[in-house]
Amino acid sequence: MKHKLLSTAAVLLLVMLTWSCTTDNDPMPTPVTSAPRELSIVIGPRPAYTAGATLSATRAVQTPDAAEWETGDVLWLYVHFSWITDEAIEKTENYVSALRYNADGWHPLSEQESIDLNTSGIKPDGSGAVYYSGFNRQPRWSAEALASGTTNAKVRLEAYYLGKGIPDEDGILVPDYTTDVMEGAGNFSPGVPVTISLQHRYSRLHVTNEAKCVLKYIKCVSGWNLGNGVSMEADEIGAIVPSGGGYYFARIDKNSKVTLDDNIYTLTPGSSDENGNGIYSGFTYTLVPLKNGTVTPGDLQTNK
Structure with a gap:
């Protein structure tokens, strides 16, 4: 199943490493605002799973430590710039890029990291709707977007954590179901630091x-086209x-069916939204084979 990521029911690098569709050599007007062209991107702390009253929150890679980003973590970025020129023409530029985490924080990819x-x-x-900013620098505003007479300049940045896998030649x-997936997004004006806090997409x-585990009527990313931000879901x-034992990640709802060795488990939501719909994402559910019953976040299930 395909869908556009995030707010489009989803949204979410080439790669000539120093090339951009908007280069410093393009015949663009000189920016007249004080805002820098290059985005200043700040990534918030890695979110922990809420494990319920009986278990402390643990990081997504399943150690007893607090949640934290690890060296080698990658965020794939989709950056959508828009503005209205002094001639009342609406323009947009969409870029895809990446950041990688190391000991001193998040940074654009080096040439070697891009190869890796x-x-x-x-x-x-x-469609030609997505450009490439080059991975060895932060995405940047077009000079035209910051020029005199331009109005309504804004940028939307979407960030996705998709594990540490390597994309194929396409x-x-x-x-897969052993990969945690996180996402975050925000809208910003020129000169405003871009701060993104990610949230868990899955339970x-x-x-x-040991057991045979079957999850039905769930959602789990089975493929992600980094070129256009379209995902395929199982x-x-x-x-x-x-x-x-093991840890598995999927989007659960009230219709999901969870079985271990043909024993059926019913998962209860960890919280509810403003409309009373159950929220399962971001919660841990602990399942013990050879039993069945109702499972609350973080707690062992109780028999019916």
């Missing part, structure tokens, strides 16, 4: 022992859980 991540396989979508990344299922997962 196989970004040369990421191609523009056929720019397709293939997360985390902790299966404690609606059913089947996995053989090893003897030491």
